[in-house]
Amino acid sequence: MANFNKVILVGNLTRDPEVKYTTGGTAVAELGLAVNRQWFDQKSSERKEETTFVDVTLWGRQAEVAGEYLSKGRSVLIEGRLQLDQWEDKQSGQKRSKLRVVCENMQMLGGRGDGPPGGGGQRGGGQRSAPRSSEPADSFYDSPSGGGSSNDDVPF
Numbered sequence: 001m002a003n004f005n006k007v008i009l010v011g012n013l014t015r016d017p018e019v020k021y022t023t024g025g026t027a028v029a030e031l032g033l034a035v036n037r038q039w040f041d042q043k044s045s046e047r048k049e050e051t052t053f054v055d056v057t058l059w060g061r062q063a064e065v066a067g068e069y070l071s072k073g074r075s076v077l078i079e080g081r082l083q084l085d086q087w088e089d090k091q092s093g094q095k096r097s098k099l100r101v102v103c104e105n106m107q108m109l110g111g112r113g114d115g116p117p118g119g120g121g122q123r124g125g126g127q128r129s130a131p132r133s134s135e136p137a138d139s140f141y142d143s144p145s146g147g148g149s150s151n152d153d154v155p156f
Contacts, residue, residue, distance in 0.1 A: 005081040007101050009054060010109065011035035013074050017058075019067035029063035031056040031070070033078065033101075056080070058103040066106060075109035 014032035021027055033054045041048050056078055058066050070076060080103040089096050 007078070007080050007082055009033060009035050009056075009078045009101065010075065011054070011078075013070055013072050013076060014053065016071050017063075017066045019063055027060060027063035027067070029058040029066045031058065031066065031076075031078075031103075033076070055098070055100045056103050057083075057100060058106060062103060062106050069108060077107040077109055078103050079105040079107075 011033040014034050017029045017031050019027055019029045033056050035052045035054060036049060037052070038047065038049045040046075078101060080101045083100055083102045084097055085100060086095065086097045088094070
């Protein structure tokens, strides 16, 4: 029998990432992700929305990158696998379980200024952007009709 465990989610962070390190020095980050679903209910003729909250764990360099550049409200794409955590509650003695996503690939979405201001100390999760100049940037793509480089300068 074949098995397949793959999850792809796009959502917004519900909190700033928490990065910790194992005794072996490996980074581990915990994220909270809110994934919204919208649909039109024909019975009530209303637009409806539901939000699903998902816990995500990142390991290694991806955990460090998340801690450095992500902040609450930032959009992110997560590819990973489902993992069931099981434990016994110390106070009640009941068996507990929680389904989480273990991230295998993370893609930050949006620009540096996306997300709410104040998250992570700066907009964009701590990324610093260069001061903007009033002069237009001299770029190959700025003017395809001769203002930039000619076709002879294209490196491909």
